[in-house]
Amino acid sequence: MADTATLRRTPLYSAHVKWGAKMVPFGGWEMPAQYSSIIEEHTVVRERVGLFDISHMGEVLVAGPNAERVLNHLLANDARKIAVGQAQYTLMCNEHGGVIDDLIVYRLEPSVYLLIINASNIETDFAWMNAHASASAVFENESDKTAALALQGPNAARLLADAAAQVPHFHIARLDVLGKRCWVARTGYTGEDGFELLCDAADAVELWNTLLARGREFGIQPCGLGARDTLRLEMCYPLNGSDMTKDTTPLEAGLGKFVVFDKGEFIGRDALFLQKEKGVARKLVAFKMVDKSPPPRSHYPIVAGARKIGEVTSGTQSPTLGIGIGMGYAETGCAQTGSRIEIQIRGKNHPAVIEDKPLLKKARVDT
Amino acid sequence: MNIPKDLKYAKTHEWVRVESNITVVGITDHAQQELTDIVYVELPTIGAQIEAAKECAVVESVKAATDIYAPVSGEVVAVNDELSHAPELLNEDPYGKGWMFKVKISDPSELNELLSPDDYAHHVGA
Numbered sequence: 001m002a003d004t005a006t007l008r009r010t011p012l013y014s015a016h017v018k019w020g021a022k023m024v025p026f027g028g029w030e031m032p033a034q035y036s037s038i039i040e041e042h043t044v045v046r047e048r049v050g051l052f053d054i055s056h057m058g059e060v061l062v063a064g065p066n067a068e069r070v071l072n073h074l075l076a077n078d079a080r081k082i083a084v085g086q087a088q089y090t091l092m093c094n095e096h097g098g099v100i101d102d103l104i105v106y107r108l109e110p111s112v113y114l115l116i117i118n119a120s121n122i123e124t125d126f127a128w129m130n131a132h133a134s135a136s137a138v139f140e141n142e143s144d145k146t147a148a149l150a151l152q153g154p155n156a157a158r159l160l161a162d163a164a165a166q167v168p169h170f171h172i173a174r175l176d177v178l179g180k181r182c183w184v185a186r187t188g189y190t191g192e193d194g195f196e197l198l199c200d201a202a203d204a205v206e207l208w209n210t211l212l213a214r215g216r217e218f219g220i221q222p223c224g225l226g227a228r229d230t231l232r233l234e235m236c237y238p239l240n241g242s243d244m245t246k247d248t249t250p251l252e253a254g255l256g257k258f259v260v261f262d263k264g265e266f267i268g269r270d271a272l273f274l275q276k277e278k279g280v281a282r283k284l285v286a287f288k289m290v291d292k293s294p295p296p297r298s299h300y301p302i303v304a305g306a307r308k309i310g311e312v313t314s315g316t317q318s319p320t321l322g323i324g325i326g327m328g329y330a331e332t333g334c335a336q337t338g339s340r341i342e343i344q345i346r347g348k349n350h351p352a353v354i355e356d357k358p359l360l361k362k363a364r365v366d367t
Numbered sequence: 368m369n370i371p372k373d374l375k376y377a378k379t380h381e382w383v384r385v386e387s388n389i390t391v392v393g394i395t396d397h398a399q400q401e402l403t404d405i406v407y408v409e410l411p412t413i414g415a416q417i418e419a420a421k422e423c424a425v426v427e428s429v430k431a432a433t434d435i436y437a438p439v440s441g442e443v444v445a446v447n448d449e450l451s452h453a454p455e456l457l458n459e460d461p462y463g464k465g466w467m468f469k470v471k472i473s474d475p476s477e478l479n480e481l482l483s484p485d486d487y488a489h490h491v492g493a
Contacts, residue, residue, distance in 0.1 A: 037458075038404045038429045226404075226430060292451065294407045294427050317406040317429055346409075346425070346432075 010055035011147050011204040019222050027120030027241075029056040031225050038226035042319040045190055045231055048219035049153035051211055052228055054196065055204060058122035058143040060115045066135040067111050073134040074267060075105065076250060078260040082107045087170045087187055089258055091250050092125065093268030097275060098246040099253070101125050102238065104187055106172040114172075114183070116148075116196070118240050132267060147204035151211065152194035152231075155218035159211070160184075163195055178210045189228065191235035191362060230316050236286045236327060236357035242298060243284060243313045243327055251275050252329065253284040254357070282310065283335040286357045289324035289343065293350040296326040301344040309334045312343060318359070324352075325359050368493040369396040371462055375478060376487035377438040379420075382462065383481060390439055390478075393466045394426065394457060397491045404429040405457045410446040410468055417443060417470065419477050424467060426457065435467070439477045445469040 007030040016023060021032030032053065034041060044050045062071060071079040077090035084107050092100045101121045106114040117125045126141045133139070157164035160177060163184045167173045172185040183198040199207055212220055229239070238244050238253055249272060250259050261273055289296065296315030301308045315326030330341070337356050342349035374382045380398035384391040399405065407427040417423040417437040424435035446468045449456060456465040472478070482490060 033430070034403065039406075230429060292407070294409065294425070294432065295429070297432070317427075319429075 008056070010053055011201045012053045012055060012208055015205055015208055016053065016222075021222070021224060024225070026225055027056065027118065029119055031056055032222070034224040034226045035222050038224070038230060039319045041221060041223035041227035042230045044219065044221045045153045045192055045223060045227060046320055047154070048221075049151060049155035049159055049194075049215055050190075050221055050223035050227065051208070051215065052150040052152065052223050053148075053208070054150045055147040055201070056119035057148055058115075058117040058119065058125065058141070059146045059148070059198065060117060060126055060129070061112060061138070061140040061142055062115065062129070063112045063138040063140070064136065065111055066137045067113055070133050070135055070137040071105065071113060072263055072266060074129055074132060075103075076259040076266060076268065076272070077105075078263045079105065079113075080263065082113075084108075084110055085171050085173060087172055087185060091255065091258060092128070093250070093266075093272070094246060095268060095271065097249040097251070097268040097271035099240065099244040099248060099250060100128060100246060102240050102244060104185075106183075106185060108172065108174075108183070114198075120241060145201050147199055147201045147207075149197045149199075149204070149208060149211065150188055150190075150194065151197065152188045152190040152192045154193060155215075155220070156192070156194040159215050159218050159220070160195060167195070169193075178207060178214060180207045182207075189237055190231040191237075191358065191360060192231075229314075230319055233314055233316055233325060233327070234318050234320055234358065234360035236359055238284070238327070239314055248284075248329070249275060249280070252280045252282055279332065281332055282329045283332050284313070284327055285310075285330050285335050285354045286327050286359050287325070287341060287343070287352045287354050288321070288359060290351040290353060293324050293343075294345045295324045296343045296345065296352070302328050302330050303342040303344055303349055304330075304334045304339070308344075309341070315343075320360055324350075330354070368400075368488075368491070369462070370484045370488050370493060372484050374462070374484065375438075375481035376484065376490075377436065377481055378490060379436040379438075380491075381435060381438045383438050383478070385478065388472055388475070389444065390441075390470050390472055391466050392438060392468055392470060393461055394435065395487070396461050397493070399458045399461045399465075402426060402428040402433060403458065405454045408450040408454045408457065408467070410450065411443045413443055413446060415443045417441065419480075427454075437470070438481060439470055439472050440474055441470040441472040443468050444471050
């Protein structure tokens with residue numbers, strides 16, 4: 001994507017500006033980074049309910065009698081396991097097993113699947129899918145006519161009680177939400193209960209405004225990408241483009257359970273199978289700083305015993321844990337849970353410890 | 368946008384309060400609004416010699432690390448220890464409890480290079 005290309009805007013751009021958002025470039029889009037404070041918005045999601053504009057993400061429909069077969073060839077997880085109305089996290093890999101994108105597949109109807117893909121990859125993913133379809137299927141890029149809002153937090157199910165009753169965790173259904181026809185998915189990227197609402201682009205502004213009005217009694221606030229990042233990082237959800245790239249595999253990222261080898265051929269299978277046999281040379285670990293320190297950030301070296309053993313891919317100050325946290329690839333030999341490491345920040349080594357994911361331990365079961 | 372009348376300002380958004388030959392330094396309301404969510408502050412060490420217009424401290428917000436530039440040259444004679452356990456003071460009270468460090472100025476003429484409150488207001492488009 002050319003740097004000089006104009007940034008795209010979602011249907012909610014004016015609403016964001018009206019709400020006082022700081023707008024920043026993200027994946028080719030002009031998006032709200034924050035409205036008040038990242039820490040405040042993060043806390044609102046953990047304790048009450050936050051509303052995010054995720055309309056920049058892509059929506060692709062794959063349909064037809066071959067849809068399941070085609071998806072199973074393009075994606076690493078097993079599409080045969082997805083019941084109608086169910087969602088599945090999966091990865092699209094290249095021939096080397098490198099990650100092109102991570103995404104959620106929703107089976108809307110027996111032969112109709114909805115893929116929600118990352119904003120920066122919409123056109124390239126769509127082109128890849130069309131070019132590599134192993135059989136004929138209908139591919140439709142619905143991104144331009146679809147808006148999406150994420151409503152996340154313990155009060156989300158109280159605000160949308162009907163949807164909560166009708167849509168179980170990791171499922172999707174077509175419902176009326178506050179007067180708008182939506183696909184309602186009980187999925188999210190924050191680690192909290194909540195919904196991702198897909199509606200016509202033309203309905204986005206009204207739905208946004210109605211949710212913020214009706215949500216007032218539940219303590220709702222609009223939340224930006226800054227909080228979205230701190231929330232997902234506490235849960236160790238990878239960010240495509242940072243924690244995963246075309247040069248890293250799902251196995252290195254610790255996502256082996258989403259790669260199904262015995263379902264048959266899929267793009268990247270051979271390379272991944274070989275890697276599984278050999279063992280991975282590096283692993284995406286999660287770590288917590290030991291003492292108060294500057295926040296860890298992307299590209300900071302990870303050091304063990306005076307030797308660089310890897311690099312941070314994502315880092316921040318965790319609002320909920322009150323300490324620096326991050327993820328990064330480290331040599332497998334040095335990547336055990338409990339290992340003491342150091343993060344090099346402006347030439348000084350700060351102690352950290354590798355922990356199991358997620359860094360934020362929650363009582364509920366999360367994907 | 369708060370721009371107190373009794374301070375002088377650097378174009379790089381630091382403020383200076385002159386108390387005889389000691390100056391107190393911090394970041395402006397404009398700066399803290401841009402940064403938001405300050406989570407860590409790296410201050411110069413007491414005794415350090417700092418040089419006007421050179422980086423002398425770092426402020427970290429959730430999103431990014433930002434260099435702070437010395438508005439005047441001299442010796443650092445005090446730093447605000449409160450900031451190590453309450454970095455958010457920079458956001459909450461940038462001209463009061465959020466003061467960062469004090470400098471014994473080596474060249475008082477440097478104060479003339481700093482901006483007046485009106486000039487700083489103009490500089491940030493306030």
